[in-house]
Amino acid sequence: WELKDVLIDEIKTVNNEVGPEDHVICALSGGVDSTVAATIVHEAIGDRLHCVFVDNGLLRFQEKEHVMSTFQADLHLSVTCVDATDRFLSKLKGVVEPEMKRKIIGKEFISIFDDFAHELEQKLGRKPTFLVQGTLYPDVIESCPPPGSGRTHSHTIKSHHNVGGLPKDMKLKLIEPLKLLFKDEVRELGGILHVPQGFLKRHPFPGPGLAVRVIGDVTEGNVLDTLRQVDHIFVEAIKQAGIYDSIWQAFAVFPNIRTVGVQGDQRTHSHVVALRAITSEDGMTADWYNFDPKFLQYVSSKICNEVQGVNRVVYDITSKPPSTVEWE
Ligand code: XMP
Secondary structure (H helix, E strand, O other): OOHHHHHHHHHHHHHHHOOOOOOEEEEEOOOHHHHHHHHHHHHHHHHHEEEEEEEOOOOOOOHHHHHHHHHHHHOOOOEEEEEOHHHHHHHHOOOOOHHHHHHHHHHHHHHHHHHHHHHHHHHHOOOOOEEEOOOOHHHHHHHOOOOOOOOOOOOOOOOOOOOOOOOOOOOOEEEOOOOOOOHHHHHHHHHHOOOOHHHHOOOOOOOOHHHHOEOOOOOOOOHHHHHHHHHHHHHHHHHHOOOHHHOOEEEEEEOOOEEEEEEOOEEEEEEEEEEEEEEOOOOOOEEEOOOOHHHHHHHHHHHHHHOOOEEEEEEOOOOEOOOOOOOO
């Protein structure tokens, strides 16, 4: 099929389904899928689409500013940005167990979304009736494995909360304009809709954000800021080297371990950070990316020179399996 025709059909379908008085809501994650889904719906019904973007305090360096500018200046979406850093971080205080972190973040997100929907109802004097989700074809297959495929969900490795994760008592009809498409088709569709290429090519980022990249309590000291600085240096260096598009995902991890080092002529007892970069087709299996050693040398010294409290950098050379992509 031609993607342009798919787009025309999707816009028509949304137009037919959503009545002239209906309002639609959408939670934007900052990722490609929800952005393209929202842009399609916006083409169909304009500002009767109301989006929300939640800053959970677990985003990367200047991420909120970057995505909000794409949503508003480039795509003209109507987006409310909720600064919920304190809400999330107070709930995460002292939590070290990875699944517990995911559950707390998922629950808090639902509660914020619920508040958003109620506030919107007050403002409009009527309930929103539809919800847009950026569900892709592989998400549908994964959450509902075809009979006889041998795939079941009895053994959860990590609880991702992208599919079906919204309040059960919220009586909203779903609009899923991408549910027959694969990721590369969604990127192409985004291009047709003038979503900036830099945005469409962004590496995937997990819903629980930096919480699954800090081992242990994310609220301790300034671990999140340190991680943001390291991650930014690493990813910017990858972009400058012209290899960003050859990598599926690249990021930094904060293992929360101190090691002994020597900086200047001082003994230090500071943190080690880990870098991870992988190639993959779909995130289900992955290989570590084989950087030029000179690149690693450059990034390592830049991090130790510029980020306070870090005296050692390690590179993760594990595939998936046996590791997962994220450390938690
Ligand atoms: P793992 O760590 O499971 O990651 O090998 C595979 C891909 O999924 C992303 N990931 C998540 N995405 N919520 C998400 O939306 C999550 O809880 C989550 N955990 C992992 C990960 O970044 C990689 O792309």
